[in-house]
Each structure stands twice: as C-alpha cells, then as structure tokens.
Amino acid sequence: MTPDTLLAARGLSLSFGAIPALADVDIDLWPGEMLAVVGESGSGKTTLLRVLSGLLRPDTGVVWYRDPDGRLADVHAMPAPMLRTLHRSDWGFMHQDPKDSLRMTVSAGGNVGERLMAKGARHYGDIRAAALDWLRQVEIDAGRIDDLPRVFSGGMLQRLQIARTLVTQPRLVFMDEPTGGLDVSVQARLLDLIRTLVARLGIAAVLVTHDIAAARLLAQRIAVMQRGRVVETGLTDQVLDDPQHPYTQLLVSSVLQA
Amino acid sequence: MIALRTEALTKSFTLHLRGGLPIPVLAGVSLEVRPGECVVLSGPSGVGKSTLLRCLYGNYRAESGRILIRHRDGDVDIASADPRTVLGVRHETLGYVSQFLRVVPRVAALDIVAEVPVGRGVAPDAARDQAAALLRRLNISQRLHDLPPATFSGGEQQRVNLARGFIGGHPVLLLDEPTASLDGENSAVVIALVREAKARGTAIVAICHDPEVRAAIADRLFPLAPLQDAA
Numbered sequence: 001m002t003p004d005t006l007l008a009a010r011g012l013s014l015s016f017g018a019i020p021a022l023a024d025v026d027i028d029l030w031p032g033e034m035l036a037v038v039g040e041s042g043s044g045k046t047t048l049l050r051v052l053s054g055l056l057r058p059d060t061g062v063v064w065y066r067d068p069d070g071r072l073a074d075v076h077a078m079p080a081p082m083l084r085t086l087h088r089s090d091w092g093f094m095h096q097d098p099k100d101s102l103r104m105t106v107s108a109g110g111n112v113g114e115r116l117m118a119k120g121a122r123h124y125g126d127i128r129a130a131a132l133d134w135l136r137q138v139e140i141d142a143g144r145i146d147d148l149p150r151v152f153s154g155g156m157l158q159r160l161q162i163a164r165t166l167v168t169q170p171r172l173v174f175m176d177e178p179t180g181g182l183d184v185s186v187q188a189r190l191l192d193l194i195r196t197l198v199a200r201l202g203i204a205a206v207l208v209t210h211d212i213a214a215a216r217l218l219a220q221r222i223a224v225m226q227r228g229r230v231v232e233t234g235l236t237d238q239v240l241d242d243p244q245h246p247y248t249q250l251l252v253s254s255v256l257q258a
Numbered sequence: 259m260i261a262l263r264t265e266a267l268t269k270s271f272t273l274h275l276r277g278g279l280p281i282p283v284l285a286g287v288s289l290e291v292r293p294g295e296c297v298v299l300s301g302p303s304g305v306g307k308s309t310l311l312r313c314l315y316g317n318y319r320a321e322s323g324r325i326l327i328r329h330r331d332g333d334v335d336i337a338s339a340d341p342r343t344v345l346g347v348r349h350e351t352l353g354y355v356s357q358f359l360r361v362v363p364r365v366a367a368l369d370i371v372a373e374v375p376v377g378r379g380v381a382p383d384a385a386r387d388q389a390a391a392l393l394r395r396l397n398i399s400q401r402l403h404d405l406p407p408a409t410f411s412g413g414e415q416q417r418v419n420l421a422r423g424f425i426g427g428h429p430v431l432l433l434d435e436p437t438a439s440l441d442g443e444n445s446a447v448v449i450a451l452v453r454e455a456k457a458r459g460t461a462i463v464a465i466c467h468d469p470e471v472r473a474a475i476a477d478r479l480f481p482l483a484p485l486q487d488a489a
Contacts, residue, residue, distance in 0.1 A: 030342065188363030195362070217362060221341050235316060235341040242318040246274035253275065 005066060006031050006172060006204050012051055012061035014228075021047040022058065023228040027206075031171070034198060034205045036219035036236065038212060038251070044228040045208040046176055052206060053093055053174045054083045068171070088118045092165035096177035098157040102149050102164065108135065109145035112163050119168050134163035138193060155186035159193065166197055173198070173205045179214055191217055212255050216240055224248045260328065261430050261461030262291040262314065267323035267337070269306070269313055282485045283309045287323070289463075289480055293429065296452060296462040296475050301482035307465045310482065311432050313337075314463060315354045316344040327352055327430055349377065353428030357435050359419040361408045367393065367418050368403040374426045392421045396447055412439040424451050431455060433464040437471050449474045 001008045007029040014022040021044045029035050037045045050056035052063055054075040063075040068090070075083070087093065095101050102111050112131040113121075121127050132142055138159040149157055158178060165173060178194065179187040195218055198205055209215055215222055216236055223233040224245065232245040243249045267289075270282040283306040291297050299307040312318040313336075314325055320337035327334050329351045336344060336352075348354075362370065371389035376382055393403060396417040402410065407418050416439050423431065433452075437445040445468065452462060452475045463480075466472045 033342075192362065192364045216360075220345055234319075235344055237317050238319055238341075241312070242271075244272075244319065249274050 001028060001064070002030075004030060005064075007052065007066075007206075008064045009052060010062055010064075012048070012058045012063070014047060014051060014056070014058045020228045022051065022061075025061070025225075025228070025230050027052065027223065027230075029172070029204055029206060031204050032202045033221065034207055034219040036207045036209060036215035036222045037225060038209060038215050038222060039225035040210065040251070043225040045210075045225055047228075048225070049174050049176055049206060049208050053087070053091065054078075055093075065172075088115065089168055090171050092168070092170040092173040094161055094165050094173060094175045094178050096180045098149075098154075098161035101161055102157065104148065104150050106148075107146045108140065108149060108152070108160055111149065111160060112167050115164055115168050130167060131163075134167050135160075137197065138163045139189070155182055155190065158182065158186075158190055162190075162193060162197070166201065166203070169201060170203060173203055175205055175207045175209075177209055177211075178207070179209070179211060187211075187214070194218060212240060212252065224251065259293060260290050260326075261293045261295075262289070262328070262463065263324075263326045263333075264289045264314070265324045265326070267310070267313060267325060268321045269309055269318060270321055284313070284482075285485055287482070291430075291461045291463055293459040293461050294456050295477045296456055296464060297478055297480050298464050298466050298472055298476040299482060300479045302484065305482045305484050307482060308434060311354075311434055311463060311465060315348070315352065315432055317354075351428055352430045352432070353423050353426050354432045355419055355423030355434060355436055357416075357438060359407060359415040359422075361406065361415070363408070364406055366404045367398065367407045367410070370407065370418060371421045371425055374422055378426065388425060389421065392425050393418070396421055397444055413441070413444065416440060417444060420448060420451070424455065427455075427458065427460075429459065430461045431463075433462060433466070435465055435467065437466065437468055445471055 005028055009025060009027040012022050012025040025048060037048060039045050051058050057076055064072045065075050066072050109128060109131040112134050113127040116127050116130055132145060135142060135145060140156060140159055149160060179190050191214055207219055219236050222236040222239050223230045226247045232239055232248045239248060240252055243252050264287055267284055267287040269284040270280050273279040287310060299310060301307060309318060313320050316336045323337060325336040327336055327347055329347045334343060334347050368386060368389050371393060372385040375385035375388055390403060398414060398417055407415050420436060436448050449471060
C-alpha cells in the first residue's frame with residue numbers, strides 16, 4: 001500500500017461451506033486506474049467484488065478505502081449508514097443484470113436523477129438537466145427520458161445503468177460483467193463508452209469479466225483468479241502476452257481469435 | 259549518456275500446457291543504445307528479435323538481468339519495476355510500434371493517433387491537427403481519418419500504427435518491422451520519420467528485414483545468435 005492507494009485488500013478469505021470462494025486474496029487499486037479480474041465461472045470473481053464493496057463480509061482479511069480527505073476506513077468495520085452513503089456517492093456498482101440496480105417502475109430520467117437526489121440534489125430543473133446530459137453521454141435519445149426501462153433493449157438498459165452509476169461522479173466503480181449477455185456490436189459500443197467515460201472522469205474501477213479482450217482494452221492491470229486465489233497479477237498486456245502461471249496460459253490459449 | 263541498456267538479459271518461456279517444456283530464447287544479452295542512434299536487431303527468423311523488443315517494452319517479462327531505460331533523471335529497470343512505473347515510462351519515455359494495430363472498436367483513426375498527444379497534455383484540437391498532419395504525411399487520405407481502422411487494409415493499419423508511435427516523440431522508440439506491409443513510397447516516409455527522430459536525439463531499436471530500409475536507418479546492427487535448443 002502507498003500513501004495514495006485508493007482501495008487495498010489484504011488476506012481476504014471466505015468459504016461457502018467446504019468450498020473456498022476466496023483464499024488469501026490481496027488487491028491494490030490506485031486512483032484513476034482500472035483493474036480487471038478475470039477467471040472462469042466459479043473462480044471467485046463476483047464474490048471478490050462483493051467483498052471489496054462491503055456487500056459481503058469475508059471470514060478473514062481486511063478491505064481499506066481511502067476517503068477524499070485521505071483517511072483510511074476499514075470497509076467491513078464501518079457503520080451500515082456510512083457504507084450506504086459511500087455506495088450512494090463515492091462509489092458505484094454496475095451489475096451484470098442492469099435490472100438489479102435500475103428501478104423498472106421509474107422512468108429513465110428518474111433512474112438517473114434518483115441517485116443525484118440520494119446524494120442531496122433537490123432542484124428539479126437541475127436534476128432533469130443532469131439526467132438529460134447523461135442520457136446523451138450514453139447515447140440514449142433525449143425523447144426517451146420519460147419512458148420506463150422495461151421497454152428498453154438489453155444494451156440500452158446497460159447504458160442507462162452506466163448513466164445512473166456515473167451521474168454522481170464516483171471515484172470508484174465496481175463492474176460485474178458489464179458486457180455479459182449482449183450482442184457483439186452492442187458490447188463494442190459499451191466498451192468504448194466505458195473506456196471514454198472512465199478516462200475522462202478519472203474514475204478508478206474494478207472490472208470483473210470473463211472477456212479477455214475487454215480486459216485488454218479497458219484495464220491497465222489484471223488479476224487472474226482460479227478457485228478463489230489470485231494466481232497471477234501484473235500489467236495487462238504482459239500477463240496476457242507472456243502468461244507465467246499454467247492456468248493463465250490455459251485461459252489465454254483458449255480464447256477464440258476473431 | 260546511454261538511453262537504453264540491457265545487462266545479461268535472459269528470457270525463456272515455460273510451456274505449462276506441454277508439461278512444463280522450457281524454450282530458452284535469450285541468454286546474456288547486453289545491448290547499449292545512445293540517444294540519436296538506431297540499432298537494428300539482426301539474425302535468422304526465430305532467433306528472438308521480437309522477444310527482445312517485447313522484453314524491452316515490458317510486454318514480455320525478463321527472466322533475469324536488467325533493462326535500464328533513461329527516464330526523467332534516472333534509470334528505471336523495466337525488468338523489475340512495478341506495473342505503474344512501467345506504465346509511466348511508456349507514457350513519457352518509451353514508445354513501441356508493433357507489427358499490427360490492435361484496433362479499438364468504434365474509435366476513428368484520427369482519434370487513435372490524437373489520443374497520444376492528448377494523454378501528454380496537448381489540447382484536443384491541437385492534438386487532432388498534429389494527428390491529421392502526420393496521417394496525411396503517411397498517405398492516409400483525409401476521408402479515412404474519421405473511420406475506425408478495423409476495415410482498413412494491412413498497409414493502412416500499419417501506417418495508423420506508425421503515426422501513433424511517432425507522434426508522441428518518445429525519447430526511446432522500439433520499431434517491429436515498421437515497413438513490412440508498405441510500398442516503396444510509404445517506406446520512404448518511414449525512413450524520413452526515423453531520421454528526423456534520430457536528429458531529435460531519439461534512441462531507436464528496430465527489427466527490419468528490408469535491406470534498403472535497414473541500410474537507410476541503421477547506425478549499426480546487433481546480431482542475435484540462436485541458442486541451443488534445450489528440449
């Protein structure tokens with residue numbers, strides 16, 4: 001850990017019964033960088049994301065978060081209201097299924113505006129203007145602002161979730177398979193959107209994905225997980241082009257070339 | 259002053275999917291490149307020229323030895339530096355032109371090139387002007403500038419890649435077959451770009467099979483000899 005480390009985890013372990021979901025995992029994240037966590041289904045990627053973001057408590061280990069004033073807080077020791085406040089303002093969490101974070105009975109604009117209101121915004125005109133601006137940034141037509149998300153396509157829902165997550169200008173975003181289950185052309189558009197927005201806003205992110213190409217495109221650093229352990233970590237291009245661990249070699253050699 | 263120096267650089271690959279088969283490629287490579295000098299790696303195909311170049315960039319992990327790059331006022335050892343330090347060196351000091359452009363979906367050729375100066379603090383409009391000028395010099399016509407290069411020909415993609423590599427003005431530049439899919443006219447542009455970079459004090463390490471281009475850019479050759487196959 002260095003004086004500017006944004007998020008640091010040490011010795012995270014968690015078992016579901018006899019199955020180790022996390023085994024002695026260390027993670028460091030610095031401001032403005034994206035860390036990809038890759039590995040096959042069941043390797044513990046999503047569990048790691050939930051533990052890092054305080055949604056799931058580890059059996060052992062600690063997660064530190066440095067707030068904007070430079071103070072370190074133990075994510076799993078902070079009072080619940082403080083954690084909720086973090087999730088509403090400094091942090092964002094993008095789910096694989098946007099329906100897990102969107103409210104399907106509230107309009108598209110309302111979904112974006114709601115997060116601003118949760119952070120304390122009260123002026124209706126400002127909130128609607130911000131919502132419109134963010135719909136434009138994620139390439140959703142302004143005329144759809146009053147539509148309910150349930151009439152949106154999968155790709156639009158994911159873009160709406162991006163707008164809802166980023167509208168509060170979080171410092172740290174947790175992303176769980178943000179392009180999973182979408183058409184390839186829609187994936188490309190989302191990847192480009194995420195890449196551009198994250199770079200422009202200087203957001204740090206932990207990206208969980210099984211898509212090696214997406215990890216290469218978006219992340220400066222990568223961690224490879226197998227059976228709850230981080231088996232290899234380093235520069236994304238180095239780990240993918242010169243993998244050292246047997247499992248990483250298998251993972252990289254299994255990717256289809258398009 | 260030395261811009262780039264390797265000391266006893268060794269690299270082998272271990273193929274775990276082949277029962278841990280070791281493939282030694284480089285052993286005890288000691289290379290020195292001064293500012294303004296272009297060193298061309300030579301040796302038969304498969305001898306490890308690209309591997310050496312990738313090690314210098316930190317794209318391959320050196321097994322032992324050091325790779326010292328003159329960065330700001332000191333030397334950084336790429337072989338042992340942490341990822342964030344390597345990224346910082348690549349950002350400011352160390353440029354690399356690979357053989358193939360890794361295209362980013364939906365991003366226009368102009369923006370792929372302009373991204374480099376923007377990342378180094380140049381205003382977006384000025385960066386786009388610089389990028390457009392360099393692309394035109396490399397004979398990428400204006401009508402292609404706003405298109406993503408995914409559908410470009412191999413030669414066009416390589417020229418976008420070259421523009422991206424040369425626009426940053428990095429003090430150390432690594433070139434992997436920069437003229438492999440180019441015709442004579444475009445090769446001449448690349449030769450001119452290399453000469454201008456050398457005149458600015460850029461240290462260059464290149465792989466270049468074309469004898470004419472090689473003769474035009476190389477100050478000296480650095481021969482690599484095949485290692486005995488341990489397998």
